[in-house]
Amino acid sequence: MRLAEVAEKLGVAEWRLKGALERQSIQLVKNFQPSYLVFKKDVSGIERGTAVFLGEELSVVRGFPKIKRAFYLEPLLKKHFSSRVAVEEKMNGYNVRVALVEGRLLALTRGGYVCPYTTAKLRESRNTERFLKEHPSLMLCGEAVGEKNPYVVHHYPEAGDFGFFIFDLRERESNESMPVLERNALVEEYELRHVRLFGIFDKGDATREIFRIVQELAAEGREGVVIKDPEMKLPPIKYTSSQTNASDLAYAFRFPYEYGREFFFSRIIREGFQAVEWDESEAELEKRALRLGKSILLPMVESIKKVRQGEILTEDYELDFASEAELEEFLAYLRRQGVSVIVEEMQHRDGGVRVILKRLRSSSTDKIRSVLNGRGE
Numbered sequence: 001m002r003l004a005e006v007a008e009k010l011g012v013a014e015w016r017l018k019g020a021l022e023r024q025s026i027q028l029v030k031n032f033q034p035s036y037l038v039f040k041k042d043v044s045g046i047e048r049g050t051a052v053f054l055g056e057e058l059s060v061v062r063g064f065p066k067i068k069r070a071f072y073l074e075p076l077l078k079k080h081f082s083s084r085v086a087v088e089e090k091m092n093g094y095n096v097r098v099a100l101v102e103g104r105l106l107a108l109t110r111g112g113y114v115c116p117y118t119t120a121k122l123r124e125s126r127n128t129e130r131f132l133k134e135h136p137s138l139m140l141c142g143e144a145v146g147e148k149n150p151y152v153v154h155h156y157p158e159a160g161d162f163g164f165f166i167f168d169l170r171e172r173e174s175n176e177s178m179p180v181l182e183r184n185a186l187v188e189e190y191e192l193r194h195v196r197l198f199g200i201f202d203k204g205d206a207t208r209e210i211f212r213i214v215q216e217l218a219a220e221g222r223e224g225v226v227i228k229d230p231e232m233k234l235p236p237i238k239y240t241s242s243q244t245n246a247s248d249l250a251y252a253f254r255f256p257y258e259y260g261r262e263f264f265f266s267r268i269i270r271e272g273f274q275a276v277e278w279d280e281s282e283a284e285l286e287k288r289a290l291r292l293g294k295s296i297l298l299p300m301v302e303s304i305k306k307v308r309q310g311e312i313l314t315e316d317y318e319l320d321f322a323s324e325a326e327l328e329e330f331l332a333y334l335r336r337q338g339v340s341v342i343v344e345e346m347q348h349r350d351g352g353v354r355v356i357l358k359r360l361r362s363s364s365t366d367k368i369r370s371v372l373n374g375r376g377e
C-alpha cells in the first residue's frame with residue numbers, strides 16, 4: 001500500500017504508520033478514486049482528519065487542528081498571545097477543507113472523509129476552482145453554513161441554503177497557515193467569502209472588545225469569536241456566547257444518549273466561568289440560570305413524550321441534489337459512515353431532487369423506551 005512512500009512524504013517512521021493501520025487509527029478508504037488513507041487519530045504528530053490520496057502521485061491534505069476554548073478569557077489571552085490579536089467571527093456550521101487532488105476539487109469533512117454533498121456544492125463555484133488551480137499547494141479551510149446541509153443547520157441571512165466562509169488558508173502538506181490579513185486579501189481577490197474580521201486589537205484592550213462583540217453576536221443568534229495571532233504562528237482560541245451554548249445543549253438534549261457526557265459537562269461549566277468573569281447581577285444570573293435549565297429540560301421532556309407516544313426520534317434535513325445519481329452516491333456515503341437514514345419525501349424539480357432525510361437517533365429512542373418500559377438506571 002505504498003506505506004514507505006507515505007511515511008517519507010509525511011516525515012514519520014513507517015513502522016508507526018503500520019502500527020496505526022493495524023490498530024485502525026488509520027483507515028483505508030477503497031471505494032473512491034483514488035483510494036485514500038484517513039487518520040482517525042493523531043499519529044506521530046500528524047493530525048486526526050488528515051487524508052492521504054494514493055493517486056499516481058501522493059496528495060496529502062492535513063487535518064484541521066483542534067481549537068482550544070477559553071472558559072475565563074482575560075488571563076488566557078494575556079498568557080497565550082504575544083501582543084496583538086485578530087478577532088474573527090466563529091460561524092456555526094461544519095468544518096470543510098477544500099483541495100485539488102489530481103486536478104479535481106474535493107471537499108473533506110473534519111474527520112478527513114470526502115463528502116460528496118459538499119464537494120458537489122463547492123464545485124458549483126468557478127472561483128473556488130480557479131483559486132485552487134492557481135494555488136494548488138493550498139487548502140481552503142472554512143465553515144459550510146446554511147439551512148441545507150446534512151450536518152449543522154443554522155440560519156445565516158448572508159448564506160441562504162448553503163454558504164462557505166473561509167477562515168484559514170493552509171499549505172496542505174505542511175499545515176502552515178497564512179497570516180490573517182494576507183489571507184483575507186487573497187480570498188477577496190478571487191471573490192470568495194471569508195468570515196468577518198472584527199478587528200486587530202492590543203491584547204490589553206481585547207477582552208473588553210470581545211465581551212462587547214460576543215454580546216452583540218448573541219443578540220443576533222450568532223455563535224461567537226475565534227481569537228488569532230495575526231501572523232498565525234500561535235494556535236487560536238475560541239470563545240462563545242451563553243445563548244449558543246444553550247442552543248447547543250437544547251439541540252443535544254433532544255437526543256440525550258447520542259452525545260458523550262463531556263459534551264454536556266463542558267457546556268455547563270462554561271456558564272459558571274462566564275457568569276463570574278462578566279460580574280453578573282442577580283437578575284442577570286437568574287436569566288442565565290433559566291436559559292440553561294430550559295435548554296436542558298424542555299427538549300428532553302419533548303423527546304421522552306414522543307417516545308412514550310410510540311414515535312422514534314429522528315433528526316431531519318432538507319437537501320437538494322442535482323440528480324438522483326448524486327443522491328444515491330450520498331446515501332451510499334452515509335451508509336459507509338454507519339449513519340442510518342430514512343428518505344422521507346422526494347420531489348423532482350427541474351432536473352434535480354429535493355429530499356427530506358431523517359437520521360435515526362436510535363440510542364436515544366431505545367434507551368428512553370426501555371426506561372419507560374420499566375428498566376431502572
Ligand code: ATP
Nearest residue numbers: 065066067088089090091094095143167195226238
Ligand atoms: P475543535 O474544537 O476540535 O476544532 P469542535 O467540533 O469542538 O472542534 P467548535 O467548537 O465548533 O468545534 O470550534 C472549532 C471549529 O470552529 C473549527 O474547527 C471550525 O470549523 C469552526 N470555525 C468557525 N469559524 C471559525 C473561524 N473564524 N476560525 C476558525 N475556526 C472557525
Ligand code: MG
Nearest residue numbers: 091092093094
Ligand atoms: Mg462548530
